[in-house]
Amino acid sequence: MDFTDTPDEARFRAEVRSWLAVHLSGEFAELGGRGGPADESGWDTRVEWEKLLGRDRWLGISWPEEYGGRNASFAEQVIFNEEYAKADAPARVSFFGEGLFAPTLLAYGTDEQKRRFLPKIQSVEELWCQGYSEPNAGSDLANVATRGVLDGDQWVVNGQKVWTTLAHRSQWCFCVTRTDPESHGHHGLSYLLIPMDQPGIEVRPLKQMTGTAEFNEVFFTDARTDKANLLGEVNDGWKVAMATLGFERGTAFLSQQLAFQRELQELIEVAQKRGATAEPVIRQELADSYIGVQIMKYNGMRMLTGLVKKGVLGPESSIGKLYWSNWHRTLGERAMHVLGADGAIIEKSEPGAYELDELQRSFMFSRSETIYAGSSEIQRNIIGERVLGLPREPK
């Protein structure tokens, strides 16, 4: 596939770039590079920023125009993300709604559901969280035990979710529940949309080693949602859930390498300032990291080419997930080599709390990246079985 901009794409790129240059100013100028993993700083301003994106239809650009989108092609989505990263614009607060739920809703929702939920995602009035993982259902999602029982016009939900990112900030949760009590495995599950603001839901923060708590345990005790808030068919939620995971492992992370490239650049600058670039081992590590970013870029392009030509995500998405999460973890370790003993010093802001700088935060948070969105072991299983054609793992 040729990745040179066509004249239309070049015009689109110029439009994105100039919008960002004009709007990422004033109170929003200070948001540069803010947010993202283990960093909830400037949250309210980031919500306001995102509302501005939504107002001018830069949120949901891939959606059909009838639902407020721009019907943007894959190439345009990549261009938007590239320019967004180059402008050092802040991490997005609507990742779960825009990046994971909306594409699933567009694929499986009724017209009524699309008209109900998409505008509120775009206006950033409703944020979403992902209620998949449970204490005994992480990699083995088919083990979900949270129950949903139909009671008149409502589903009644009981059970527990865990590691639910941004549940404390979200108005809605897309949730995998077991609606056929006799069922096992991936049968008998339904994909329910549950409002978070109700007495039957308790959200308990889980503090991480980064000192922050973006994810939570979520307890459902007779929580309720309308019968109509079911995506897809009753007891056939597995394929809907798998579609969301496809977006999570694939296109949603397509622009990852750009953010990493910026982080690497920052590390190089720190290394230069500290004189660490005179050390041959560190020079080699930085060069190796640069090569890694290029590999990520070209694998991303390969994934995009497959997506455009065949309309489905290929194994490149698993290769990409495995690769970028390991690359980033190694970069975190390399950052600690550059910082030396200083990397182990953290500032205490108040009793029990501490402030990390960007490199320390990245080092710590990157440990989790080989776990979420499909752990490295699971990605290797997928690559082994579906790409290399090895026998399926014994169960």
Ligand SMILES: Cc1cc2nc3c(=O)[nH]c(=O)nc-3n(C[C@H](O)[C@H](O)[C@H](O)COP(=O)(O)OP(=O)(O)OC[C@H]3O[C@@H](n4cnc5c(N)ncnc54)[C@H](O)[C@@H]3O)c2cc1C
């Ligand atoms: C930062 C972060 C954010 C998250 N956000 C969310 C969220 O918003 N919503 C949500 O629903 N979940 C979220 N998760 C949960 C995440 O999806 C799970 O942690 C992940 O799926 C792994 O499941 P688990 O933790 O239950 O580990 P387990 O499935 O218990 O796995 C434990 C270990 O065993 C390995 N393993 C398991 N099965 C196999 C196998 N068949 N073959 C080989 N090895 C295997 C795993 O790879 C892992 O190393 C988040 C996790 C993290 C770390």
